[in-house]
Amino acid sequence: AQSVAQPEDQVNVAEGNPLTVKCTYSVSGNPYLFWYVQYPNRGLQFLLKYITGDNLVKGSYGFEAEFNKSQPSFHLKKPSALVSDSALYFCAVRRSTLTFGKGTMLLVSP
Amino acid sequence: EAGVAQSPRYKIIEKRQSVAFWCNPISGHATLYWYQQILGQGPKLLIQFQNNGVVDDSQLPKDRFSAERLKGVDSTLKIQPAKLEDSAVYLCASSQGTGGSGANVLTFGAGSRLTVL
Numbered sequence: 001a002q003s004v005a006q007p008e009d010q011v012n013v014a015e016g017n018p019l020t021v022k023c024t025y026s027v028s029g030n031p032y033l034f035w036y037v038q039y040p041n042r043g044l045q046f047l048l049k050y051i052t053g054d055n056l057v058k059g060s061y062g063f064e065a066e067f068n069k070s071q072p073s074f075h076l077k078k079p080s081a082l083v084s085d086s087a088l089y090f091c092a093v094r095r096s097t098l099t100f101g102k103g104t105m106l107l108v109s110p
Numbered sequence: 111e112a113g114v115a116q117s118p119r120y121k122i123i124e125k126r127q128s129v130a131f132w133c134n135p136i137s138g139h140a141t142l143y144w145y146q147q148i149l150g151q152g153p154k155l156l157i158q159f160q161n162n163g164v165v166d167d168s169q170l171p172k173d174r175f176s177a178e179r180l181k182g183v184d185s186t187l188k189i190q191p192a193k194l195e196d197s198a199v200y201l202c203a204s205s206q207g208t209g210g211s212g213a214n215v216l217t218f219g220a221g222s223r224l225t226v227l
Binding site: 046 | 114143150151152153154155158166201203213215216217218219220221
């Protein structure tokens with residue numbers, strides 16, 4: 001069985017500050033890991049994925065994520081947050097099917 | 111490239127009524143997925159098609175939910191009879207290649223929001 005945990009329901013950060021949205025996972029074998037973002041009344045949009053190789057993955061809108069096999073985790077990061085980054089973020093893991101975490105609401109204040 | 115189209119965007123029904131949702135995936139995408147997203151939760155896979163065959167429907171409540179993918183393109187998801195707990199957003203997604211390729215990125219539609227009263 002595979003599972004994803006996003007321990008924070010909400011993350012608050014001031015614009016211009018770095019942000020981290022946490023994700024841990026459990027899966028047998030080598031995982032494929034994803035981050036998706038959901039804006040109000042819209043579907044999920046792909047941000048980035050880890051398949052293999054470099055543990056630091058760069059994605060859309062300046063986001064990046066670091067794969068850590070030993071923890072195991074796949075935290076989402078951005079060096080400088082924007083108000084427009086405020087949205088619901090989902091971490092997901094895939095072996096056979098894509099399994100999502102419950103989501104973390106990111107609120108960036110001006 | 112056109113995105114994944116879903117309709118209707120919103121639907122309100124009373125319990126025990128039936129409802130159907132329609133999805134048109136991105137052209138050429140072999141794999142189609144239906145997810146259920148209940149408020150405050152992450153999306154949960156209901157059914158996955160590869161072309162017009164079912165790959166995974168282990169979490170589909172088959173006593174009331176059904177889905178089909180016509181000619182390997184469009185898909186419909188039906189609920190009959192609906193229960194209060196079926197209130198959710200129903201997301202359709204599609205991806206290139208076969209469902210067995212775990213690296214494939216899913217492209218999601220905007221979703222169909224169902225309210226059961």
